[in-house]
Amino acid sequence: MQTSHRPSRRRFLSHAGSGIVALSLLAPLRHALADAEPQNAITPQAALDRLMAGNARYAAGKPVQRDFSAGRAARAEAQHPIAAILSCADSRVAPELLFDQAPGDLFVVRVAGNYLNQDVLASLEYGVAVLGTPLVMVLGHSNCGAVKATIQEIQKPQALPGHIWDITDALQRGIEPVVKAGGDKLLERAIAANVEHNVARVAAAQPLLATAVQAGRARVVGAEYDLASGKVRLLGA
Numbered sequence: 732m733q734t735s736h737r738p739s740r741r742r743f744l745s746h747a748g749s750g751i752v753a754l755s756l757l758a759p760l761r762h763a764l765a766d767a768e769p770q771n772a773i774t775p776q777a778a779l780d781r782l783m784a785g786n787a788r789y790a791a792g793k794p795v796q797r798d799f800s801a802g803r804a805a806r807a808e809a810q811h812p813i814a815a816i817l818s819c820a821d822s823r824v825a826p827e828l829l830f831d832q833a834p835g836d837l838f839v840v841r842v843a844g845n846y847l848n849q850d851v852l853a854s855l856e857y858g859v860a861v862l863g864t865p866l867v868m869v870l871g872h873s874n875c876g877a878v879k880a881t882i883q884e885i886q887k888p889q890a891l892p893g894h895i896w897d898i899t900d901a902l903q904r905g906i907e908p909v910v911k912a913g914g915d916k917l918l919e920r921a922i923a924a925n926v927e928h929n930v931a932r933v934a935a936a937q938p939l940l941a942t943a944v945q946a947g948r949a950r951v952v953g954a955e956y957d958l959a960s961g962k963v964r965l966l967g968a
């Protein structure tokens with residue numbers, strides 16, 4: 732899906748070794764070799780640290796001032812996102828903004844209720860297995876309408892219009908135990924349960940994601956974004 736027209740590292744080295752390349756050309760050569768390491772050749776923990784540091788900047792109202800045209804030519808050639816995010820479609824949850832990351836940094840899949848289905852799985856597999864993304868984050872958020880609707884649907888089933896029932900049907904399995912158990916802060920606990928349910932499903936998804944997780948090439952984490960504070964909280968951490 733992505734191509735690179737840059738000379739390979741091997742070709743660079745063989746030319747340098749043959750003496751064809753003048754000494755004055757070695758500086759840009761070294762630069763090219765340094766650039767050959769993609770930005771996502773980092774550990775899952777390093778990727779997570781970058782996200783959380785970015786969220787701290789965002790929540791504090793101190794995001795990095797960016798020139799979005801910078802790096803555009805390189806991005807046209809390839810992408811090396813540091814994290815794949817499965818986020819809710821909610822208009823108030825914007826992963827690139829709330830993690831203060833640039834274009835090319837995040838591979839974002841969004842669906843109302845941030846749940847795994849076949850299409851979402853295919854996209855996450857592409858992010859991890861093809862693009863080499865070391866981190867997958869399932870990102871829920873406070874006051875999620877999809878989770879709210881699912882709670883209502885479990886408590887008192889009703890005819891939802893159009894295809895909206897597909898969402899509540901998909902979320903039901905992860906949320907039902909919380910609703911059945913009852914108690915206070917039902918919505919908050921259901922939001923967390925939905926994230927954790929989908930983290931487990933993503934991490935166990937065969938054949939690509941489970942293999943990447945077991946080999947330590949990728950990690951799957953759950954988190955929740957608080958609409959009021961702008962802060963992301965890791966779940967199960």
Ligand SMILES: [Zn+2]
Binds near residue numbers: 820821875
């Ligand atoms: Zn939502």
